[in-house]
Amino acid sequence: MRQPTLEPPYGTHALPPLGRAARRLAGMLPGHRLGRIGVSLLRRIVTGGKPGPFDVEVFPQIRARLYPAGNRCEKRAVAGPQLFDRAERDALREAFAASPSNPFVFLDLGANVGLYSLWMVSVARELSREVVVLAVEPDVGTRARLEANIAASTAGDSVMVAACAVGEHAGRGAMLAHEGNRGEHQVRAAGEGEADTFEILPIHEICARRGIVRIDAMKVDLEGHDEAALRGMFAAAPAGLWPRMIVVEAGKREELPAVVRLCLDNGYELASRTRLNALLRLRAGRSDGTS
Template sequence: MVAALARPDITSPFGTYRAEGLVKFAWALADRHDLSAFLRKRIRSLVARVFSGPYDTVVEGLKFRLYPGGNYDDRKMMAKGRLPEQAEHRLIAPLLGKDRVFVDVGANIGTYSLFAAASGAEVLAVEASPDTADKLAFNLAANGASDVRIARTAVGAEDGELSLWREPSNAGFATLVEDLTQGEWAGNWSAFRVPVRPLADVVAEAGLTRIDVMKIDVEGFEDRVLVPYLSTTSRDLWPRAILLETNCRPHWTEDCLSLLTRLGYEQAGETRDNILFSLKA
């Protein structure tokens, strides 16, 4: 059964929901890491009930409609006033720009896609969760990024359907890997069916003839996105660089890292949760 979540408002114009000072203060308090994890969780739960969103705000020059009560990225932007994953953005920034192509697999609400689009890059954003894809589309439209294409599908080895698991406190952490919903990340998970397509088909449908940077962040399903793609496409369609999330690596069924090495990729940078690979000439 799917958890009952409020549908996002994707029709009211940007600016309808102002984030007042009290809202930002409350979320900054909930994000204080000098507090114990237990206390921070209790504060965050209270703040999420009172200030769940939506709120319209501008972060590093980009417009977002945020729902901090239900998504980690939204909370971070509300609390910090900056984009999340700044170290990753610094890694890929030199690889983006005019005439570059960026593919965002697991686009969430668009922090990477909008960052890439703002550089002048052509962007394909892939997002499986319908509600999150709606939020992504709203944020793109609010920024005038109507040329960013959205593929509303999960990606995997073959066409079909799979169960997407969602936890209501963090919509951006939706996963196709049921095992991930236990243990460290146990919570109020529920599942619903979503379409799945091979990434190669999604890329072909978008008309892309090359990819300069591909980011893959799909909560433990990265191997089942990347391995089939590299196995079924020509080298011309292999990304020149891949930003691969690795913090859910224990849930992979195949070792992407050794495969990338065998295919001629080398590590070009690393953060706490991601590794950047570059394809050798």
């Protein structure tokens, strides 16, 4: 894997003293309701109402260049990153620590600017373990930010980037932009002869092109295409490729969404639910095709 470079160098867009102080304070606040309100108020001081970029450390040994205006995950990470999907990140860390796999293989489907991918690099460095991350992001602008964050964190030896979308079947796609939140950009089918398109590939094909034959954990955030992507995996991927752990959006409603029921029907069990996501684990024996 190549080690990308960041231009201008990391630190060029460092926070001013007041912003750094506010960010340190935000980083000490707990995750309850009042703590989140405090982080939100301090975030305004951190950014000074500016759109960015801001060069900050988001996780231990992980640095990023964030543009919080117009992308919710970057907004959350610019101040109080300890609150960003904390339960999901803790579960992934526990799975990594308990796994015998060397390296630990993580797929980040719908990687956005790479916060989940880089969290796994942070965990690998903490545990002195090897990790292979495949971050899949079709949007050109978002992928540029992802690659900048890989460069800022010198994580190019651990993170591969795939410039495609994920679907049930192979095809061509185009981006339907969301004006308020880059993380809600959606992939649509491309028209014949349309410009600025990209490949849509099923999970097993994306892995095959990069020599991945095992997935220890996978995060899926495909803005409406999660179920189709997983349906394609269950239908066509060898059972040995099925992830041992899946993090997928489940929404806030009490009933389980179709994507979670699909996983349950294919040998997974629901380990827990967070505010927005479901954490699923493959039942023993299913990874080799047995029941």
